[in-house]
Amino acid sequence: MNSRDEEFGEFMRNRASPLHQSAYLLCGDWHLAHDLVQDTLAKAYLHWPRVRQADSQDAYVRRILLNEARGRWRRRERTAAVSRFPEGREPVAPDATDEITRRAGLLQALQSLPLRQRATIVLRYLEGMSERETAGVLGCSEGTVKSQSARALGTLRNYLDRTESTL
Amino acid sequence: MNSPRETQLGHDLHRLASGQPFTPDLAEIKQLARQRHRRGLMRRGATAAGAVVLAAGGLFFGVHGFSGDHGTADTAVGPTASAGGSSSTASATPGQSASGTMTPRLETVAYVAKQVEAALASVNGDIVRDDQVRTGLDNDSGTNWIDSRTGNEFMSLTGNTTGKSLAWLSFGSANGVRTATQVVAEYSTNTWYSTTLRLSGSAPQGSSVNQSSPVMTPAEIKTWVDSGKLKIVGHQSINGHNAIALRGPWALGYREMWVDSQTFLPGRIFVDYYADQGMPSQDLKLTGNLTWLPRTQSLVSMVNDVHVPAGFKQVASSQ
Numbered sequence: 006m007n008s009r010d011e012e013f014g015e016f017m018r019n020r021a022s023p024l025h026q027s028a029y030l031l032c033g034d035w036h037l038a039h040d041l042v043q044d045t046l047a048k049a050y051l052h053w054p055r056v057r058q059a060d061s062q063d064a065y066v067r068r069i070l071l072n073e074a075r076g077r078w079r080r081r082e083r084t085a086a087v088s089r090f091p092e093g094r095e096p097v098a099p100d101a102t103d104e105i106t107r108r109a110g111l112l113q114a115l116q117s118l119p120l121r122q123r124a125t126i127v128l129r130y131l132e133g134m135s136e137r138e139t140a141g142v143l144g145c146s147e148g149t150v151k152s153q154s155a156r157a158l159g160t161l162r163n164y165l166d167r168t169e170s171t172l
Numbered sequence: 173m174n175s176p177r178e179t180q181l182g183h184d185l186h187r188l189a190s191g192q193p194f195t196p197d198l199a200e201i202k203q204l205a206r207q208r209h210r211r212g213l214m215r216r217g218a219t220a221a222g223a224v225v226l227a228a229g230g231l232f233f234g235v236h237g238f239s240g241d242h243g244t245a246d247t248a249v250g251p252t253a254s255a256g257g258s259s260s261t262a263s264a265t266p267g268q269s270a271s272g273t274m275t276p277r278l279e280t281v282a283y284v285a286k287q288v289e290a291a292l293a294s295v296n297g298d299i300v301r302d303d304q305v306r307t308g309l310d311n312d313s314g315t316n317w318i319d320s321r322t323g324n325e326f327m328s329l330t331g332n333t334t335g336k337s338l339a340w341l342s343f344g345s346a347n348g349v350r351t352a353t354q355v356v357a358e359y360s361t362n363t364w365y366s367t368t369l370r371l372s373g374s375a376p377q378g379s380s381v382n383q384s385s386p387v388m389t390p391a392e393i394k395t396w397v398d399s400g401k402l403k404i405v406g407h408q409s410i411n412g413h414n415a416i417a418l419r420g421p422w423a424l425g426y427r428e429m430w431v432d433s434q435t436f437l438p439g440r441i442f443v444d445y446y447a448d449q450g451m452p453s454q455d456l457k458l459t460g461n462l463t464w465l466p467r468t469q470s471l472v473s474m475v476n477d478v479h480v481p482a483g484f485k486q487v488a489s490s491q
Contacts, residue, residue, distance in 0.1 A: 010198060010202075013198070014198050017196060017198065017201065021194055021195070021196050022193075022194050025192065025194035026186075026189035026190065026192075027189070029188075029189050029192070030185060030188065030189050035192050039194065042194065042196070043196060043200070043201065043204055044204065044208070046196055046201045046204075047201050047202075047204035047205040047207075047208050048205070048208060050201050050202060050205045051205040051208060108184065108187065108188045111184055111185070111188055112188060126181075126185075127185070130174075130178065130181050130182040130185050131182065131185040131186060131189060133182065158178070158181075161181070165177045165180075165181060
């Protein structure tokens with residue numbers, strides 16, 4: 006195994022699972038998430054010399070992941086109806102006492118968000134990134150991250166309100 | 173500081189996304205990377221070749237003029253001009269009208285489109301040399317020679333991480349379905365392979381012909397032209413020729429075509445991936461500078477006949 010493979014292999018071992026989790030929340034399907042991360046890692050491997058020179062390899066690869074997700078999302082939009090809530094109906098969190106159903110409600114609510122808002126939520130609240138770090142990955146300003154977060158949380162308010170009442 | 177419900181949201185997201193182990197295999201990732209590289213070769217080839225096929229068929233437009241001023245090389249515009257001319261090219265940012273030499277014009281998009289269509293229809297079997305530079309994540313360069321009569325193409329590509337490759341792309345049909353066959357020789361492994369893709373109907377996964385491909389079918393081009401989304405974004409003096417820039421959207425960003433204001437032949441095509449879509453950009457840009465060359469026997473042979481370097485071993489296209 007050459008040094009490139011060793012370096013990339015270590016990066017992959019450390020980062021594949023977090024990428025997989027993010028991918029799942031972005032696309033809402035474990036199998037799609039698997040494919041998404043595989044393609045992301047393949048692209049990262051192909052361009053590893055450039056990736057390894059980045060200030061943050063992780064942020065760089067997350068950008069690849071988001072672009073891959075967006076490419077698939079766009080193709081999906083053009084070829085099949087995207088699972089969206091009917092007009093006038095917002096996602097409602099189910100009975101909070103049912104943990105499994107409640108998670109399904111969260112996933113459903115997440116999928117109702119535009120991809121960019123969803124990415125913002127994933128980076129901010131799954132990855133625990135700061136607004137600055139999130140802005141770095143998304144390639145936008147901190148103000149944009151704030152507004153995207155606010156809009157996303159507004160859309161998720163039914164879920165969040167129901168959750169909050171059970172805290 | 174996050175509010176309690178934001179903190180709870182974070183916990184819920186972690187629980188939601190946990191519990192599914194994922195242990196990718198390096199060999200599998202490397203295999204995917206190789207396949208991806210090959211798909212990229214096909215996509216690059218089909219981008220240029222598709223343009224000339226359309227040009228030869230009088231369908232014109234859309235694909236053909238890579239433009240913008242991101243190219244590092246000066247460009248000649250017009251029939252039989254040579255690429256890499258000596259005069260300096262003014263620099264401008266796509267989205268702006270190209271340069272300080274910009275002047276107001278009366279041409280409408282419809283007028284320019286009609287002139288370009290006529291110019292391409294009058295091309296008589298030229299061999300088009302397309303010097304491409306791709307910047308961003310995919311940082312490489314290459315030269316395509318395209319037979320405007322057959323649409324076949326020969327490509328020499330040098331990637332910063334993948335080394336040198338040669339590729340021949342030819343078009344045919346099988347059972348009424350248009351196909352593209354590409355033979356690729358890779359110097360990094362001294363191997364070559366052949367692969368065939370369908371160009372119409374439901375394209376197989378990995379084909380360059382999908383919703384995000386820069387290749388456009390005639391129907392898509394007509395839709396693109398008729399969409400009202402094309403606009404003239406500037407004029408620029410390139411090697412003493414005034415060029416007109418047209419811009420239109422495509423699935424993964426936008427593309428521009430720069431045409432000579434006298435001959436109306438495309439001289440440059442520029443594609444910006446993921447531009448203006450509010451998502452992270454990795455600054456992927458592809459610039460192709462076009463030179464229209466007289467049809468000679470040596471050029472025709474170079475483009476249409478496959479010449480795999482001696483000593484190269486054939487491998488399956490999936491390897």
